Amino acid sequence: MQMRLGFDQVRRAPLVLFVVLYTVVTGGPLLWVATMSLRTTAEIFKDPYGLPIPAHWEKFVEAWTKSHYGTYFWNSTIVVVIAVALVTVIGAMAAHCLARYNFRGNHLVRFLILSGLVLPPQLLILALFQILLDINLYNTLTGLILVYVATHIAMTVYILEGFFAQIPQDLFDAARMDGYSDFEIFWRVTMPIGMPAIFTTVTLNFIILWNEFLFAVVLLTDDDKRTLPLGIMHFTGSHQLDVGMVATGLMIAILPIIAIYAFFSETMIKGMTARAVR
């Protein structure tokens, strides 16, 4: 038995080594930024890899107020929360219809929606810029929200349709016989049962849109409308020597994502692989 355990450990050693190296490579820079966020620029230049002793928590207050990170944070929050809410509701309804109803043009609609998955954002940016200009939504948070909704519908529908299609048809037939309308069936049957998958899309969309840069940098120009990724870029450009404050700003941007992922990653993974209960 002991020999067997030793053999298993030797077999697993390369995998463990790979995981450790990967963790160091991906987690190391994050940890470094976290320590720098609590140190002054002078301390960092003196000792780039030192520990934050003492920890300068007041830097977060300064970044929030004086460096406008508070404004960028709220802009990101407004844009992402509204966009994720809209894309979830619209995407869920579209996925429900595609999964449950056989209507003329079903395949064409599915193809058109899902073809958005294969189009790179760079292909759309010029057209979106022109469209928003034409409808007076350029350089507005509303315009950015609409763009986020349009570009993330495809992935949301793709994930949700697969899950919704697994829900047994009998549940819907029973609800029809009980007298519920199509929308009521969607709201009372599909949405509650599909919650694991819906949660997954909400989390994924939140993480992706929180970090979204390309559309934001093209479609927003005013400083008071910038989202966090833009704000960080702007701040980094004008304060590139103030490494400590750049790191503090980065942590303000990353912390919500880390918190969401830390608390909800297991639910998200379950949602990706969940099957509807019979």
Added chain:
Amino acid sequence: MAVITVEELSKRYAGAAAPAVHDVSFTVADREFMVLLGPSGCGKSTVLRMIAGLEPITSGTVSIDGKIVNPVPAKLRDIAMVFQSYALYPHMTVYENLAFGLRRRNIEQAEVARRVHAAAAKLGLTDFLNRKPHALSGGQRQRVALGRAIVRDPKVFLFDEPLSNLDAALRVTTRNELIKQQHEIGTTSIYVTHDQVEAMTMGDRICIMNQGRVVQIGRPLDVYRNPADTFVARFLGSPSMNLLNGRIDAEDGRALAHFAGGAVSLPKRTSSSLAQHVGREVIIGVRPEDLYETVPEGDAARFARLHVRVVAVEPLGAETLLVVALDGSNEELIARIGRDTGLRTGDNLDIALDTAAIHLFDPATTKAIV
């Protein structure tokens, strides 16, 4: 009161070569328990779904109490359905599952609660009202599905193979419970199954379907004793009826059924109706229980002796299945004999055949002649 009339009901799916349901007609009387029986894919569930309003009808009509309900949506037909998969909402408790249909109909909360508790008490679910379906056993889930139909107090119950997901022992007890509930409540019911035991024990009448068509309708024992064609003859009964190719001849005013391995004289009652079939090919049918190891006491003249060789002996405990080969041929028959037998593979014996129980079928149409 609820009388269901189905007239020339048909269903053809787009692109299908043949209709799934073709000209199905039957009537279910008030308070009757009608069973739709047939093999998988014969169209029985499609007929049920068309009656429920869940499937569009290609042609024909469905009437309830004389009123055609083709254009009436499912929710307005006053029908409750129990599905094969139970269709319990996994995110709701048993109480909420039972109350779900009632809440949509603007019934007062107090009345909803009363009906739910009454149904739960009737079905032994009172202790499980706060549980969710995943915490219930298969039998308990089936009772919740039945309860959800009962609380609606509908005109008609439809059952779509509700017992097929249960194990054999639970199926027997649940079947008896269903029969008891249906007799107590007395609602007109249509029950779909592929299980002949369910059909024989539960139905007031059975409607046998095959390949989208109705083959025979009648009381279970009538259909069993007088199958309309070879399909019904083989479908009902386990083991199936033995079918042999043969020919009818006349001798001394009596009809003789010739087959490989012998010939048997048919009773006078049968012979008189066979005049037009003399000299023609027939299919001879004999049920396993009409073959005997020894001639039973009584009218010995009724029994013909066939010399056979035992091919296999299958003791089932309560009885024995004997597979025998007719003398001088490869035709095999299955006989159901008593549990105490000393027969072994390779033995030769004269098996007794009850000639009064012989069925004859036209090989061209497969329909019963006698």
